[in-house]
Amino acid sequence: MTAPARAQPLNVMIVGQAGRLQYEALLFALSLAHATPRDQVRLFVAEPQPGPLWSQNPRILDAEVRELLSAHGAIFLPFESRHFGQAYPYGNKIEALAALPEGEPFVFFDTDTLVLGDLASVPFDFARPGASLRREGTWPQIELYGPGYTAIWTSLYDRFGLDFESSLDTGWPEEHWRRYLYLNAGFFFYECPRRFGQRFLDYALEIRDDPPPELVCQSLDPWLDQIALPLVIHAFGGGRDALPEGLLDGAVTCHYRALPLLYAREADAVVQRLEEIAAPHRVRQVLKQYVPIRRMVYQGRGAKARALFDRDDLPRREQAIRNRLKREGLWMR
Structure with missing residues (x-):
């Protein structure tokens, strides 16, 4: 398409x-x-x-x-x-x-x-x-005796006069963050x-x-x-299905968030694109002023970060990837 x-x-x-x-x-x-x-x-x-x-x-x-x-x-x-x-x-x-x-x-x-x-x-x-x-289920963080996902999100939809029920993905159970x-x-x-x-x-x-x-x-x-x-x-009438799957955050764009994460978890094509666009001399002279780019791209620390992980068997949560990179002295941003 x-x-x-x-x-x-x-x-x-x-x-x-x-x-x-x-x-x-x-x-x-x-x-x-x-x-x-x-x-x-x-x-x-x-x-x-x-x-x-x-x-x-x-x-x-x-x-x-x-x-x-x-x-x-x-x-x-x-x-x-x-x-x-x-x-x-x-x-x-x-x-x-x-x-x-x-x-x-x-x-x-x-x-x-x-x-x-x-x-x-x-x-x-x-x-x-x-x-x-x-994304991951980073917000809200549910407290033991506090309101749950439904109560929190309902309060926001009600505040702005929006229909809450039509926003739900009912394929997920009550109080699972992906339902919202x-x-x-x-x-x-x-x-x-x-x-x-x-x-x-x-x-x-x-x-x-x-x-x-x-x-x-x-x-x-x-x-x-x-x-x-x-x-x-x-x-404005949008939602989860506003785009076909696999394009943005897929074949067309990559939201890498931090260079160590890019090297740790993204596909070979992403690494190749990064290193290709960063290679010309004039570009290199400018980009190497920024320490994370200099170290990860030009001084080989990205390759070290990449060697720590199996892209076919990554930790389920991003924080686990970050923690390992930090232990190895490879986290920087």
């Missing part, structure tokens, strides 16, 4: 800022340029601007990083941090949506993602939003960034500032975006 011919390029957004994210943004841009014809996509690198919610300038200040991003098709997209900023940087993905062109379909990706195939070939139905299903519409914010898409972003912002702020009583024992940091996102997806 392929996407129909596009009347205009697909708007793709990532967030870039000083530190780790600028190097991840560069890897994303390099991989996108390698896999997708440039005339089929417009890559927006959203940059938070200096302001009272940041103690330092959050913009990408490295001129070489900026030049390489531009050379590979990136369009810098400034936005103001009015609600989150340094206290909750995950909120960047929410606030940046207001800066994208209104009324034009978009796809957001976390910067710690590689593009493996032609993104323009993905058959998005932008009228039905979706998000990543590559819990999504990863590593990617999401919709037909209008302004409408989606405003709803995302409204829900996130209300959950943060006036949570239902059922959330009293629950941490909202760093989970706030992933608590609000499923509610937004459901409110």
Whole structure:
């Protein structure tokens, strides 16, 4: 199944800022340029601007990083941090949506993602939003005497006037986390960034500032975006089946989360794509400034991490992979 011919390029957004994210943004841009014809996509690198919610300038200040991003098709997209900023940087993905062109379909990706195939070939139905299903049951954390999954999620759906029952995957039993519409914010898409972003912002702020009583024992940091996102997806008529399986978080993209995890668990094709795009001399000179990339990609620690694991028999939980990498001195981010 392929996407129909596009009347205009697909708007793709990532967030870039000083530190780790600028190097991840560069890897994303390099991989996108390698896999997708440039005339089929417009890559927006959203940059938070200096302001009272940041103690330092959050913009990408490295001129070489900026030049390489531009050379590979990136369009810098400034936005103001009015609600989150340094206290909750995950909120960047929410606030940046207001800066994208209104009324034009978009796809957001976390910067710690590689593009493996032609993104323009993905058959998005932008009228039905979706998000990543590559997640574990990280929220909520059920307390012994506290409310369970049903009570917690029902309280949120009720707060925003949404139908809870239609969000459930009844193939899973009561109080199993997969029964509930819990999504990863590593990617999401919709037909209008302004409408989606405003709803995302409204829900996130209300959950943060006036949570239902059922959330009293629950941490909202760093989970706030992933608590609000499923509610937004459901409110706009989307859900788990918004995309065919095996494309995003599969053959077309890989949300690797951290380089040690990429080497430990991802397919050979992902490692090959990473090392291929990182090989050119000019790219290497820039990327090696970031210690995890220098050590994992260029100094061979990635190969050592890869040798620790059997990709056909990985630990069931990501934390077990992280713990082993830490014991071997190979965890870095």
